[in-house]
Amino acid sequence: MAVSEEAILRSELRWTIVVTGTITVIMVAILYAGIVHHINPPSNIETVDPKTLHLTGEFTEENLGTSIDAGGQITARMVATQFAFQPQCILLPANKRVTLRFASPDVIHGILVTGTNVNTMIVPGYVSQVHTVFTRTGDLLMPCHEYCGLGHSQMWATVRVVPEAEFKPDGSGRALCDAR
Amino acid sequence: MTHARRLTLAHLWLAFAAFAVACVLGVWQMWARSPLPAPLLTANAYFTSVTAHGVAMAYVLTTFMVMGFGYYVAETALGRPLPFPRIAWLAFLVGILGVAMAVVTIFGGTATVLFTFYPPLTASPWFYIGLVLVVAASWAWCGIMIAAMAGWKRENPGRPVPLAMFATVANAVMWLWTTVGVSAELVFQVIPAAFGWNLGIDVGLSRTLFSWTLHAIVYFWLIPSYIAFYTMAPQAAGGRLYSDTMGRLTFILFLIYSLPVGMHHLFMDPQQSNAFKFLQMSLTALVAAPTLLTVFTITASMEIAGRLRGGRGLFGWIAALPWERPMVLATGLAFFMLWFGGGGGLINMSYGMNAMVHNTSWVTAHFHLIFGGTVVIMYFAIAYAIWPTLTGRTPASLKAQRVQLWLWFIGMMVLTLPWHYLGLQGQWRRVATFNYADPIIAAWGPWVLVSFAGGLILLASAGLFIWNLLEFHRARAVAFSALRPLYAVAVHPPARVPAALNGFALWNVLVLVLMIAAYGYPIAQAFWINAPQAIIHRVDGRG
Structure with a gap:
């Protein structure tokens, strides 16, 4: 299998961008629901x-x-x-x-x-x-x-x-x- | 046979014996919750059963599996004898003593508190002390794993620690951090209360301390499966590991991000603020990263194997994989379940959406799918892979192993998919019986029956698994696989790696900083909020 180390690294970096993007989208959705729709857990201490x-x-x-x-x-x-x-x-x-x-x-x-x-x-x-x-x-x-x-x-x-x-x-x- | 191999056999047999008993209990519990009349059903019997099922699956199966597999990896991946074998045997005996104490108290009816430590409901002190002994045994194991890696590094200066051992030590280090929370809860709060030395208890504090342990413990159970993904599955498929560095990073990320996130179990609790719930949720989102990186790296490793075997095209390599090998089959099935289970997990951790599912059957279904499914099916695959090297024997045909893995997968899907659905409908967890006369609940009946059928399939699979293990002891054929190396080589095996990717000193500092940030205030607040204490409620009949 002739995959160069550099090609492997590039593919992993591309995937890391996908992962980061996915997690960012999820976090933005949760933040939006919390701030705009006031969907927060019960936390009145x-x-x-x-x-x-x-x-x-x-x-x-x-x-x-x-x-x-x-x-x-x-x-x-x-x-x-x-x-x-x-x-x-x-x-x-x-x-x-x-x-x-x-x-x-x-x-x-x-x-x-x-x-x-x-x-x-x-x-x-x-x-x-x-x-x-x-x-x-x-x-x-x-x-x-x-x-x-x-x-x-x-x-x-x-x-x-x-x-x-x-x-x-x-x-x-x-x-x-x-x-x- | 070496000490390490005898230790592995002893630990794994204990783990799987507990597992088999717990499977029987689990099926009976699903029967009790269904519209069908279950035999022997009383509230006492049901909650005794749930306690035993939880303790056996979450503490006995997992801890002894992790320890036994760790001893095996330390000897085989490092290629040197296990250090301190006497301490390892002593720890095993202490662990057995602890399990025996738990069994006696649970079936003696003095510990029907389920397997989570949520005072003021408090069991016999001997139940908790038994479980502390199991944890103490695992601490000895952590020390031996760290010593084994340190010894190897002294003998091999500058060389990268083999990935399987690096991951095992990552788990040991993480487990030492993980058990701090529950140990503090047990030693300072629960055990004194169980002995009757304290009359009251700060419940907000005990729940916060337990949450410290509650998420990372799941990663402690899961890491053997990830070790199999990275180091055994590519080898079994006839390929190579796509990237050794990515493997190291993944296990380091698990060490860092599995700890400061436990408060996502407390989203619906009144004693913590939204600020810390949000902070820990954000860190929880980051723990998705190592899993997503693993999905990529292992898929790429499998693609290499598939193409080496002549697979062509975008997906042709999948069909070319040697699915007849149990390790390859289990990895495929585990990944399939990981998609569902991981997706469900993202919903659980979303701090707004959690209100839809908290303490519903969704949660029970989720951890059965991700732990009982993805993790345990890899425990089976690990057992099938290493047993021939322990006994020197192998059955003539692997068909029964494949059937067992398929049954487990099918049973787990049939059990958990309707169970998730019932959770969304509002079915709540931890009840012995439902009032099917209520029209809302009556509509759930058919789906509970489907789940019950899934449980029966799982029980059949568990029985076949034990039978398959016995085959390794009975079979006449000599295991040639005993001679084959188990661990995959990377496409580009690293000659040297940076110190940060070859040890844990730096990462421990980072964990400390994150834990202070995530848990410092939430724990310390107990001392100035000074919440009124709850009265201890002992279930062991001593008052």
Whole structure:
């Protein structure tokens, strides 16, 4: 095989250019999505004490579920615990910007909402926060996706997305639903 | 037989025995997740099985394969006796003790925490100590590999270290760096918690330390396969390695870029900032480079072989390759799976798109395809290539080996392609059973059954693999291949290479700098964020 060393080097340099170009295109696409479309991972670095979660602060029972504050900001709060979510169902309007906030009093959990790109780990000691807009109405499945003990397979909740007109919070700005 | 060869046989038999058991467990797990009623299914049985499957495949198969193959390369590529054989045997015994401790705790029901170390869920301390012993054994191996290369360089001043050994030592050096993260997590956080000395644990810190190890460990498993691509496949095909320098660069790039990237496992975690997630994602993108360079160099090497055998035209050389040789066939199948697996990996590492797939079946499917597929099929090929030189025997026909490799490839594609699809549909990982009464989940049923069928094909292949290995011990034919050199010569074998391409001193400095940049702040922040600790949850029934 008469391939000169120089020819080999040239072919490798050509290929290196292809490799560099490919990686550059991928990086530019990710940067574009992050900066222009705000597609970034949930990274709010906000702590909460797992030992007192249920006693004080925003994750006490009367604050769980969906609520609208004075400024119209819609926030759903959930506690992920072995082996259930509290509440089991959250009600949210379609086509509105909503914020989901989660905390765990015990071990690591995580959630995804099927058919959407809502996804976060729930790490005890920290609050997990996801911003999203649900575009499809109906009952979406929200399972725990991190192994949390022997009951893990039975741990899931429902996200009920209703048309904006049907989303009617009560006088105190809260909206609740019952899982079927 | 030399010490090195006896060591290789002992390590590889242990590795493949663990592999065979884990295959049985894996198929049963896929059965449990399917709509069909699986026997013996309880949550406890399922998660015990997942823990055992993960530990056997990710820690036992891989570590003992890497060590056994390393001893073999150190003796055969360097052409000198293995240094410190007694320490190597001692390390093997320590490793076996560690595996035994893991087996007893897992099947004793005190370690159903899966194979990832994610406290506050905490197993029996003896489970973790067992795995630390396996890692300790591998550290002894790293020392022996580094000593073997240093000894050879003293005897051969100025000459380039043979590529197979250079790559093996690159892996040893990388592994020493890699295990720092998980060791710190286990020694300072998890084991004290498992003994009950600590009541609380900083989970953000433990996840960050584990992520340090979590990506590079995959490259530790993968490098034997790349050694086979570079040094054994071109030789088996009857050709030459296109470029020795490119091989060295590739393994150096693996050493550098497999380490400061582990945070791409934490994209969906709340305790790290977007800035460091983005930085480590960018470095992750660079780790695609050594793989793409390998695809080029090995394809070019194979083209040389194909043309030497009379192949003509743009693609004619492919048909001219000796596909009847297991090493050539396995390389072709491994590359095919690498395209799918590598493509999936690029999606995983994209920090925006990761939200679509994180902790879904997509991820499980991805690492089964890239590790179980590309990497493990090359473990088979390596075993087939070196076993005749270990036992001096070879079966009369290689047909059963080819059938086994094809079955593994077909089984892996049938297992993982529907599994990827299910992940995109939102099927999540690490559950024992699905509620098929739910209409969303009911639609997944048929695809899970296809994956289950893939698992059965893989089990058949695993059984045939063990049978094929036994053939090497039973066969009467003398292995002439024992006399043939295993390692490919480059088209232009280098007479001298720069010191930077013949050792790792410079690259260790670079790794240190990159690790400080990538992990310094994310680890140190634990000390000023001072996140509230989580309460330890022990699964071993001791409180």
